Amino acid sequence: MTHLILTRHGHVDWIATERFRGRAELPLSELGKRQATALGARIARSWKPRAIYASPLSRCVHTAQAIAQTTGAAVQTLSDLVDTDYGQWQGRTHQEVQAHWPEEFKSWFENPDLTAIPDGETLAAVLVRATSVLRNMIAEHPDDQVVLVGHDSINRVILLHALGLPLSHYWRVKQEPCCVNEIRIEGGKCALYRINESFHLIGLSA
Numbered sequence: 001m002t003h004l005i006l007t008r009h010g011h012v013d014w015i016a017t018e019r020f021r022g023r024a025e026l027p028l029s030e031l032g033k034r035q036a037t038a039l040g041a042r043i044a045r046s047w048k049p050r051a052i053y054a055s056p057l058s059r060c061v062h063t064a065q066a067i068a069q070t071t072g073a074a075v076q077t078l079s080d081l082v083d084t085d086y087g088q089w090q091g092r093t094h095q096e097v098q099a100h101w102p103e104e105f106k107s108w109f110e111n112p113d114l115t116a117i118p119d120g121e122t123l124a125a126v127l128v129r130a131t132s133v134l135r136n137m138i139a140e141h142p143d144d145q146v147v148l149v150g151h152d153s154i155n156r157v158i159l160l161h162a163l164g165l166p167l168s169h170y171w172r173v174k175q176e177p178c179c180v181n182e183i184r185i186e187g188g189k190c191a192l193y194r195i196n197e198s199f200h201l202i203g204l205s206a
Helices: 030-046 058-071 094-100 102-110 123-140 152-163 167-172
Strands: 002-008 051-054 075-077 145-150 180-186 189-197
Touching: 002 030, 002 123, 002 152, 030 058, 030 180, 051 058, 058 075, 058 145, 094 102, 123 145, 123 152, 123 167, 123 180, 145 152, 152 167, 152 180, 152 189
Parallel strands: 002 145, 051 075, 051 145
Antiparallel strands: 002 180, 180 189
16 A cells, blocks of 8 residues: 655745745745644654655755654655646736736636646646656555655645546645645555644644
């Protein structure tokens, strides 16, 4: 059985005011660093991962390193875990995108699976990466516990796929910074044991 602990990176400044972060390099905020430390302790209490895979963006790598400090597992980067390419929207606030691309912006929140972000990536393309991650984990870690450190978007898509739900349900899945999701894969079938668990972050503040 492949046992995955899927998490999101810690807080970064572009979470509020909300911007399309995408593949911009953003350091963890001080809150994000505290969240990553708490996440590392949470994972070490319950699991013994054989490996940790992180998106190559530094906010995920640094979160993964905090997990490595408590678990002793080595960190590797995995390009398929990178955030969605938001093209011309990257770095812009929601208000800016709405002003410049009102129809596309409206579609993104109403029909995300059908939206084409200007010069960016579709959710269908993100799904291709998500399934590649799962296939790689099954092949490389058929009997291991593994931590994956990704982003809000790629995590949502991985979870939708694990649940057998269409991409149109994208906004029905939530991912807080440094949350914990647990997926077990056996015989090619996924079972979800935890989703967006964040009790280990109680008491942390900006």
